[in-house]
Amino acid sequence: xxxxxxxxxxxxxxxxxxxxxxxxxxxxxxxxxxxxxxxxxxxxxxxxxxxxxxxxxxxxxxxxxxxxxxxxxxxxxxxxxxxxxxxxxxxxxxxxxxxxxxxxxxxxxxxxxxxxxxxxxxxxxxxxxxxxxxxxxxxxxxxx
Numbered sequence: 001x002x003x004x005x006x007x008x009x010x011x012x013x014x015x016x017x018x019x020x021x022x023x024x025x026x027x028x029x030x031x032x033x034x035x036x037x038x039x040x041x042x043x044x045x046x047x048x049x050x051x052x053x054x055x056x057x058x059x060x061x062x063x064x065x066x067x068x069x070x071x072x073x074x075x076x077x078x079x080x081x082x083x084x085x086x087x088x089x090x091x092x093x094x095x096x097x098x099x100x101x102x103x104x105x106x107x108x109x110x111x112x113x114x115x116x117x118x119x120x121x122x123x124x125x126x127x128x129x130x131x132x133x134x135x136x137x138x139x140x141x142x143x144x
Contacts, residue, residue: 066110067100079116
């Protein structure tokens, strides 16, 4: 069965942002339809989402802030780093995954971030915008 790693940025019970390496593991083998062969799928979200394509400029300074919504972030080119309030800093490059869910931190501090190598970072961001989905839906493993 497949296992795909991602970094989960979250707020702990004391209001401190942290990040932890986790793995997507809840895959089911199925066809996408028609005569297509079987593949492994992990369906996390069903409901309202917003997809954003973004480019962080080479001089991007993401000073302390929270993720505006729980969101999956996938670098498409270049790289970026995220530092949480606990001092943990993770660098991510093309194809790495991050799930940002650090809402509600002490003083809305959240995390800081920036680009790597002084080059722009292009990314795809998938935000969860459905509040009902956040309350009871499967947004990410080890829920928010």
